[in-house]
Amino acid sequence: MEYFPNVKKVNYEGPKSDSMFAFHHYNADEVVLGKSMKEHLRFAVAYWHTMTQDGSDPFGNPTNIRTWMGATPMETARNRVEAFFELLEKLGVEYFCFHDVDIAPEGNSLEEFFANIDEITDLIKEKMDKTGIKLLWNTANMFSNPVFVNGAASTNNADVFARAAAQVKKGLDVNKKLGGENYVFWGGREGYETLLNTDMGLEQDNIARLFKMAIAYSEKINHKVQFLLEPKPKEPSKHQYDFDAATTMAFIQKYGLEGHFKLNIEANHATLAGHTFEHELNVSRCYNALGSIDANQGDVLLGWDTDEFPTNLFDATLAMYEILENGGIAPGGINFDSKVRRSSFAMDDLIIAHVVGMDTFARGLKAAAKLKEDGFFDNLRADRYASYQSGIGASIVADKEDLESLSDYALKNNEIKMESSHIEYVKARLNDYLV
Numbered sequence: 001m002e003y004f005p006n007v008k009k010v011n012y013e014g015p016k017s018d019s020m021f022a023f024h025h026y027n028a029d030e031v032v033l034g035k036s037m038k039e040h041l042r043f044a045v046a047y048w049h050t051m052t053q054d055g056s057d058p059f060g061n062p063t064n065i066r067t068w069m070g071a072t073p074m075e076t077a078r079n080r081v082e083a084f085f086e087l088l089e090k091l092g093v094e095y096f097c098f099h100d101v102d103i104a105p106e107g108n109s110l111e112e113f114f115a116n117i118d119e120i121t122d123l124i125k126e127k128m129d130k131t132g133i134k135l136l137w138n139t140a141n142m143f144s145n146p147v148f149v150n151g152a153a154s155t156n157n158a159d160v161f162a163r164a165a166a167q168v169k170k171g172l173d174v175n176k177k178l179g180g181e182n183y184v185f186w187g188g189r190e191g192y193e194t195l196l197n198t199d200m201g202l203e204q205d206n207i208a209r210l211f212k213m214a215i216a217y218s219e220k221i222n223h224k225v226q227f228l229l230e231p232k233p234k235e236p237s238k239h240q241y242d243f244d245a246a247t248t249m250a251f252i253q254k255y256g257l258e259g260h261f262k263l264n265i266e267a268n269h270a271t272l273a274g275h276t277f278e279h280e281l282n283v284s285r286c287y288n289a290l291g292s293i294d295a296n297q298g299d300v301l302l303g304w305d306t307d308e309f310p311t312n313l314f315d316a317t318l319a320m321y322e323i324l325e326n327g328g329i330a331p332g333g334i335n336f337d338s339k340v341r342r343s344s345f346a347m348d349d350l351i352i353a354h355v356v357g358m359d360t361f362a363r364g365l366k367a368a369a370k371l372k373e374d375g376f377f378d379n380l381r382a383d384r385y386a387s388y389q390s391g392i393g394a395s396i397v398a399d400k401e402d403l404e405s406l407s408d409y410a411l412k413n414n415e416i417k418m419e420s421s422h423i424e425y426v427k428a429r430l431n432d433y434l435v
C-alpha cells in the first residue's frame with residue numbers, strides 16, 4: 001500500500017516553484033562551504049510527532065486522518081513502519097529518531113513490550129538495510145506510563161528506578177541492533193512538583209547513577225554511542241532538573257560525565273527557559289558540548305512547547321551559524337521534533353510540513369555561510385573587543401596583570417574612551433543576509 005500517493009519524490013525545483021511537494025531551497029547535493037547541504041544538515045524525522053500524534057488537544061478530539069490504523073495495535077505498528085520509510089524516502093531524509101513507545105505497543109507487561117519492540121525493530125532494520133536510512137538516536141519514554149508519575153531515575157520508588165533501567169538497557173540493545181549514532185535522555189519527569197516532599201540531592205545522584213549504568217552497559221556490549229542530554233525547564237514537571245544548557249552542564253561536570261555526554265538542544269525548550277535558541281547553542285559550544293539539535297519553534301504568545309515546524313528564517317540562520325562555528329553537527333543532526341498544527345490534519349501535511357522545515361534550514365544554512373564568508377560576525381566582534389589586542393588589554397588576557405597593577409593603571413587613566421555599538425545598523429545589515 002502507498003501512503004502518500006500524491007507525491008512520488010520531493011525534488012528541488014528552486015525558489016520560483018509553486019509546488020507544495022517540491023523543495024524551493026533545499027538542494028541536497030548543492031555544495032555550500034565545501035560540503036553538500038545534505039552533509040551539513042543531517043535531517044531526521046521524529047517518529048512520535050509524525051507517526052503517533054493524533055491532533056487531539058486538552059479541549060478537542062483527534063483530527064488527524066491517518067491511513068495506517070490497523071485492527072490491532074501491532075498491526076498499526078507494522079503499518080507505521082511501512083508508511084514511515086515511504087515518507088523518509090520521498091523526502092530524501094536519511095535519519096530518524098524514536099522513543100520505544102512510539103514504535104511498539106506496551107501491551108500488558110514489560111516482557112510483552114520488549115517482545116513487541118523486537119518484532120518491530122526487525123522490520124525497521126530490514127527497511128534500513130534496504131534504503132540506507134540511519135538511526136540518529138532513540139530514547140526510552142520514561143514519562144507517559146503512570147508508573148513514572150514521580151519521575152524515572154529521580155523517582156522515590158526504587159522499583160520504578162529498576163523499571164526505568166530496564167527500558168534504558170533495552171534502548172541501548174536496540175541502538176546497537178540498528179547501528180544508532182547517539183542515544184538521548186530527556187528528563188520529562190526528572191524534576192519535582194513541590195520541594196516540600198523532595199530530596200533533590202538524592203534524586204540528582206540517582207539520575208547520575210542511571211547515566212553511569214548506561215555508560216557501563218554500552219561499554220560492556222561494545223557499542224560506542226554519543227550520549228545526549230536534552231535540557232528543558234518545565235513541562236510536564238513543574239521544575240525539571242535539566243533546566244537549560246548551563247544547568248545541564250553543571251550536572252554533567254558535577255558527576256564527571258563530560259567524556260560521554262553532550263547536549264541535544266531544542267529550540268522551543270530554549271525559549272521556554274527564557275533564552276533564544278542561539279543562546280543555548282552558544283552556551284553548549286562554550287563547553288564543547290553541542291551534540292545535536294531538535295528543530296522546531298514555539299509561539300511567542302504561548303508559554304508551552306508548541307513544537308511547530310520551523311519557519312522563522314532569522315532563528316534558523318543564527319542556529320546554522322552556531323552549527324558552522326561548531327564545525328558541523330555530526331554525529332548529531334537536525335531532528336524535526338515538530339508536529340503539524342491541529343488544522344493540518346491531512347496525510348499530505350506530513351510531507352508538506354517537513355519540506356517547509358527543510359527549506360527553512362536550507363535558507364538558514366545559505367545565509368549563515370554567507371555571513372561566515374564575509375566575516376560578518378568575526379569583524380564585528382574583532383572591532384568590539386579590539387581593546388584586548390594591544391596595550392593593557394593584551395596584558396590582561398595574557399594573565400600578566402593583578403588588582404594592584406590595574407589599580408595603578410586606572411588611577412593614571414582619567415579619560416576612558418567609550419565607543420557606541422551602533423547596534424541598530426548591525427541589525428539592519430543582518431537583515432540584508434536574510435532576503
Ligand code: XLS
Pocket residue numbers: 099139184186230232266294305337
Ligand atoms: C519533549 C521533548 C522530547 C524529546 C525526546 O518536549 O522534546 O520529545 O526530544 O524525549
Ligand code: NI
Pocket residue numbers: 186230266294337
Ligand atoms: Ni525534543
Ligand code: NI
Pocket residue numbers: 266268269305307337
Ligand atoms: Ni520538546
